[in-house]
Every structure is written in C-alpha cells, then in structure tokens.
Amino acid sequence: EVAGRVVALGEGASGVAIGDEVCALVPGGGYADYCTAPAVLCLPIPKGFSAVEAAALPETLFTVWSNVFDRGALQPGESFLVQGGSSGIGTTAIQLVKAFGHPVYATAGSPEKCAACEALGADRAINYKTEDFVAILKEVTGGRGVDVILDMVAGDYTPRELKALADDGRLVLIAFLGGAKSQVNMAEVMQRRLIITGSTLRPRSVAFKAAIAVQLRARVWPLLDAGRIKPVIHATFPMGEAAAAHTLMESSAHVGKIVLTR
Numbered sequence: 361e362v363a364g365r366v367v368a369l370g371e372g373a374s375g376v377a378i379g380d381e382v383c384a385l386v387p388g389g390g391y392a393d394y395c396t397a398p399a400v401l402c403l404p405i406p407k408g409f410s411a412v413e414a415a416a417l418p419e420t421l422f423t424v425w426s427n428v429f430d431r432g433a434l435q436p437g438e439s440f441l442v443q444g445g446s447s448g449i450g451t452t453a454i455q456l457v458k459a460f461g462h463p464v465y466a467t468a469g470s471p472e473k474c475a476a477c478e479a480l481g482a483d484r485a486i487n488y489k490t491e492d493f494v495a496i497l498k499e500v501t502g503g504r505g506v507d508v509i510l511d512m513v514a515g516d517y518t519p520r521e522l523k524a525l526a527d528d529g530r531l532v533l534i535a536f537l538g539g540a541k542s543q544v545n546m547a548e549v550m551q552r553r554l555i556i557t558g559s560t561l562r563p564r565s566v567a568f569k570a571a572i573a574v575q576l577r578a579r580v581w582p583l584l585d586a587g588r589i590k591p592v593i594h595a596t597f598p599m600g601e602a603a604a605a606h607t608l609m610e611s612s613a614h615v616g617k618i619v620l621t622r
Contacts, residue, residue, distance in 0.1 A: 362390040362397065363405060363415035373399040381405045383414040385422050385569060387562060391602055393622060400570035403577060406584035416591035416617040420452035421580060422572050423534060423561055428457060428510055430572075431557055432532045438507035439463040441497060441524065443517070445485060446473035448617040449534070451592040453510055454480045459583050465506060467493050469612070476615045480592070494524045505529060515539030518556075525554055533558030592616025 363383040366376050376382060376399050383405055384397035405414040428434050434457065442453040445466025458464045458481035466477040467488040474485035484500050486493045497506055505526035511517060515538025521531050522544065531554070549556065561569070583589045594614035597605040598621060605618050 361385055361415060361418040362395050363411045363417075364395075366402070367394070369399070370396075375399050376402050381411070381414075383417050385418040385573070391599055391620060398566045398570070400566065401573055403573060403581065406581060408587060409584070412593060412596055412619050412621060413591050415619050416448070416593060417584070419561075420448050420591070420617070421456070421576055422569060423449060424453045424456055424510070425576055425580065426561065426572050427532045427534055427559060428453060428508060429575075431559055432508040432510065432530045434460075434462065434508045436461070439465070439501060439526075441465045441467070441493075441506045441509045443467050443488075443509070443511045443513050443521075445477040445482060446615045447512070448592075449510075449512065450477070451480055451616045452589075454482050455589045456580065456583075458482075459588050463501075463506075465497060465500070473615060476592075494520050497524045501526070508532065510534065512536075513538040514542055516542070518542035519544055522548055522554055522556075525552070527552045528554070530555040530557065534560070594618055596621050598622075 366378050366380045366382060369378060382402040384402045386395055386397045389395045434440060440457045440462050442450045444450045445454055446468045450466060454464055454466055454477055464482050465484050466482040467486045468474045468477050469489055474487050477485035486496050505524050507526050507529050509521050509531045511521060511531060511533050512535035514533055514536035517538050525531060592615060594616045595608060596619045602620055605620060608614055609618055
C-alpha cells in the first residue's frame with residue numbers, strides 16, 4: 361500500500377489524472393520513491409488526511425471489507441469479534457464495524473492495548489493473556505455468542521472460536537500465526553450451522569480487488585471524509601530504516617500501523 365501524487369499514466373488508464381493525490385493497493389514495490397499501481401486500485405486521499413495517514417488505509421480496508429462484510433456477510437444487528445484488536449487490521453476493523461452500528465469485541469495482549477481498542481470503539485476488549493475470550497463473549501452476549509469472528513491466529517484458537525460463535529456464525533481466517541492446523545469438532549459445525557472460511561488478498565486478480573475498491577469508495581470513503589474513521593499510526597520511519605520498522609513490527613509492541621516515509 362502506498363500514497364502519493366500521480367506523476368504519469370499508463371496507456372488506457374482512466375479514473376485518475378496526473379497531479380491527483382491518491383492512496384493505492386499494490387502487489388509490491390511500495391518501498392520506493394516511485395511505484396506503479398493499477399488505476400482501478402487508486403482511491404483519493406480522504407479530506408483532511410495526510411499522505412502518511414492515507415498510506416495506512418488500503419491494505420487494511422480492502423482486507424476488512426472483503427472478509428468481514430463480503431465473505432463474513434455481517435448483517436445489521438449482528439455482533440463481531442476481531443482477534444488482535446491492536447494490530448493494523450484490528451484497529452481498522454473495530455472502527456469500521458462500529459461505524460456501521462454493530463456491537464464490536466476485540467482481543468489484545470495487554471491492559472494498555474485493550475484500553476486502546478476500547479478507545480477506538482470496542483464495546484469490550486479482552487486480554488487474551490489473562491481472560492478467557494469464550495467465557496467473556498458468552499457473558500456479554502447473554503450466552504448467544506458473536507456472529508462473525510475475524511481471526512489471524514488459527515491453530516488451537518479455532519475450536520475455541522467455534523464455541524464463541526452464535527448459531528449460524530461465521531469464522532473468517534486471514535492468517536495462521538498460531539499454526540496452520542486445527543482440530544475441529546465437525547458435529548458442532550453441522551449441528552449449529554457454523555461456517556469456517558478464509559482468504560488471502562494478495563494473489564487475487566486486479567478485477568476482484570477493483571470490485572472491493574468500488575464498494576470502499578461508495579460505503580467507506582464518506583466515513584473517512586467525515587472523520588469518523590482514522591488510521592492509528594504508531595510510528596513512522598524513513599525508507600532507509602525499513603529494517604528498524606520491521607523489527608518494531610515483529611516485536612508486537614505497536615498499536616496500529618507503522619509507515620515508511622520518503
């Protein structure tokens with residue numbers, strides 16, 4: 361993901377003009393002074409946003425929209441849990457889902473990170489190191505469970521997440537930091553009509569991503585322009601210090617996004 365000013369157009373490119381300030385989802389090549397991007401994946405920098413803030417938008421918004429609202433099919437009145445609520449994905453998911461009026465829950469690994477999640481709009485943040493997210497979700501939902509879970513852990517979290525889902529609930533996996541293999545009680549899946557699904561965004565076609573961009577421009581960009589959603593920027597680093605940025609990211613000490621600048 362990148363943000364900047366359009367300085368050249370390829371043959372047949374439309375929808376953007378030289379001089380436009382945009383952010384864009386790219387398949388790679390963003391650690392550079394110049395980067396090519398499909399025109400259909402360029403979106404205008406929202407009103408009042410800096411280029412640094414705009415650069416933190418595309419990857420998380422495309423991912424959250426595609427997996428929570430499209431694949432997870434979150435419906436009006438349904439509730440939502442994001443694992444890793446203090447991550448870039450998590451901070452975006454909390455704000456976006458809350459902006460559409462849903463009860464939102466999040467997990468994080470410290471009291472400070474839980475407080476950050478609640479400040480962003482989470483109705484309850486759960487410290488996964490000291491609390492049982494299944495028990496707490498059952499308690500706050502009156503024993504029902506949540507309708508959609510966005511997960512980056514997998515592994516031994518998966519069977520616990522199924523217990524935290526309401527009947528007809530959907531578990532959407534976008535990473536497997538806890539391991540790619542899980543043991544699942546398929547009888548529970550069948551009896552409670554649960555759905556386990558997942559996706560990766562990077563290998564999908566430009567046309568698929570362009571369809572998401574259309575939805576974001578129509579449904580999410582007005583929220584950004586109105587200031588109802590803002591990316592959480594933990595730190596910025598010059599491009600020459602990319603290794604230090606990665607060290608910080610791998611430490612999990614951050615809340616939100618880390619951005620490289622020129």
